[in-house]
Amino acid sequence: MISKARWRTVISVVACLLALWAAGSWPRFADAAQAAALDVPTPYLPSTRLDVEELLRVAAIGPQDVVVDLGSGDGRIVIAAAKHFGARGFGVDIDEKLVALANENAREAGVSDRARFYHRDIFATDLREATVVTMYLLSSLVNRLRPKLLAELRPGTRIVAHDYGFDGWKPDRTVVITKTFYLYVVPAQVAGKWRLETTLPEGERSYEFELNQQLQEIRGGARVPGGYLPLFEARLAGDRISFVIVDGQRSYHFDGRVTGSLMEGTVKSGIGNAQVENRWRATRILHASSLSDLAFDRLLTAKPPADFECAPIINHSCLPKRTRAGQK
Numbered sequence: 001m002i003s004k005a006r007w008r009t010v011i012s013v014v015a016c017l018l019a020l021w022a023a024g025s026w027p028r029f030a031d032a033a034q035a036a037a038l039d040v041p042t043p044y045l046p047s048t049r050l051d052v053e054e055l056l057r058v059a060a061i062g063p064q065d066v067v068v069d070l071g072s073g074d075g076r077i078v079i080a081a082a083k084h085f086g087a088r089g090f091g092v093d094i095d096e097k098l099v100a101l102a103n104e105n106a107r108e109a110g111v112s113d114r115a116r117f118y119h120r121d122i123f124a125t126d127l128r129e130a131t132v133v134t135m136y137l138l139s140s141l142v143n144r145l146r147p148k149l150l151a152e153l154r155p156g157t158r159i160v161a162h163d164y165g166f167d168g169w170k171p172d173r174t175v176v177i178t179k180t181f182y183l184y185v186v187p188a189q190v191a192g193k194w195r196l197e198t199t200l201p202e203g204e205r206s207y208e209f210e211l212n213q214q215l216q217e218i219r220g221g222a223r224v225p226g227g228y229l230p231l232f233e234a235r236l237a238g239d240r241i242s243f244v245i246v247d248g249q250r251s252y253h254f255d256g257r258v259t260g261s262l263m264e265g266t267v268k269s270g271i272g273n274a275q276v277e278n279r280w281r282a283t284r285i286l287h288a289s290s291l292s293d294l295a296f297d298r299l300l301t302a303k304p305p306a307d308f309e310c311a312p313i314i315n316h317s318c319l320p321k322r323t324r325a326g327q328k
Ligand SMILES: C[S@@+](CC[C@H](N)C(=O)[O-])C[C@H]1O[C@@H](n2cnc3c(N)ncnc32)[C@H](O)[C@@H]1O
Pocket: 041, 042, 043, 044, 045, 046, 047, 069, 070, 071, 072, 073, 074, 075, 076, 077, 092, 093, 094, 095, 098, 120, 121, 122, 123, 135, 136, 137
């Protein structure tokens, strides 16, 4: 026998598909560009069972996660995360009937203590608790949501967008399995000036370095007496940061975690059985926002001293002349 809840799902899906068909938009939403221009509200179109599985796989859900589905429809994403991964979470939707259906579905699935649904606009939803945010929304809404997500979500929070990603934010991963899933990891705010202290095999060392940031893309360099050492291979993934400093004839590989105005981690030098590992720590001495963009850019693009040479085009690939000469 088919339950009342199932019938209601079937009826609302059929009604939605008919509406989309009437609007000439089947099998996808209305043309994305057209919808973005018109700022059409995202209609209800449930993810398929396959979509839900792939989306949760991309998000790498675990029992410790708090999953928030923005525009949760009949609740299938948060319910699956609770049922199959032991996660908890909630969903919000502007359609009151769908919210009631989602809560009923959660009860039926035996996860109503871990999956809740609220009748609420996405923009009025507090997202700070989330470790994973999922959304299947039209581009116009996705892009309007970006500042809210970046302001409220903690570094390391995963965002998985089904079919419609952010303009101008390079996904950390794109997975195409019949549909497209974009994974974004919320980056820590690291732009500014930092003082790093460590003990290297050669003794105590301290660097003052600057970081410029465009979402998860970072670049920068360290000023040392009489020199400028670019940060090579600088990467930011959530709250994990890594970079390489070449000082003299050695490379130092820094790996660490960012917590507000503190970075801590390990630095490795040498290879194989000659590798040495030490701890490092950096504190922020200047927040990028305390400088105008122009001043900060000038700080970073300041010419390296005369005994350094930079590879053409790549502004920050500067090495002491003696190092390049030694490499020949
Ligand atoms: C395409 S459906 C996705 C449903 C569900 N997440 C899934 O993947 O099966 C989009 C949902 O977003 C809801 N929605 C659209 N704009 C919203 C807003 N501003 N606030 C809350 N919900 C919204 C719609 O009512 C609809 O149920």
